[in-house]
Amino acid sequence: MHKNTTVWVLRYRPQKPHPQYPKSLLERMIDFMNVNWANVFDWMILLKCFVTGGVICIIGQILIDKTKLTPAKILVIFVTAGAILGGLRYLPICS
Numbered sequence: 001m002h003k004n005t006t007v008w009v010l011r012y013r014p015q016k017p018h019p020q021y022p023k024s025l026l027e028r029m030i031d032f033m034n035v036n037w038a039n040v041f042d043w044m045i046l047l048k049c050f051v052t053g054g055v056i057c058i059i060g061q062i063l064i065d066k067t068k069l070t071p072a073k074i075l076v077i078f079v080t081a082g083a084i085l086g087g088l089r090y091l092p093i094c095s
Contacts, residue, residue: 060078
């Protein structure tokens with residue numbers, strides 16, 4: 001070993017319990033189940049995403065039925081269009 005070499009030693013340090021979670025696992029699971037999940041989500045954003053996904057599927061199905069494009073080529077078109085729109089920061093659902 002060279003004289004100027006520093007040796008790093010990892011030491012075990014016992015962790016103190018986090019002050020926010022002094023409860024047992026069972027108590028935390030019960031608290032998780034008692035959350036009012038209807039108020040957690042923004043339902044209008046979820047509805048917009050569902051409708052947008054449905055429109056994209058309809059466009060894809062029309063392209064499959066009316067053109068000779070394969071599903072793989074349609075997928076590449078959708079991914080490329082998404083990458084271009086994302087690069088341009090065009091996010092109509094999130095605004």
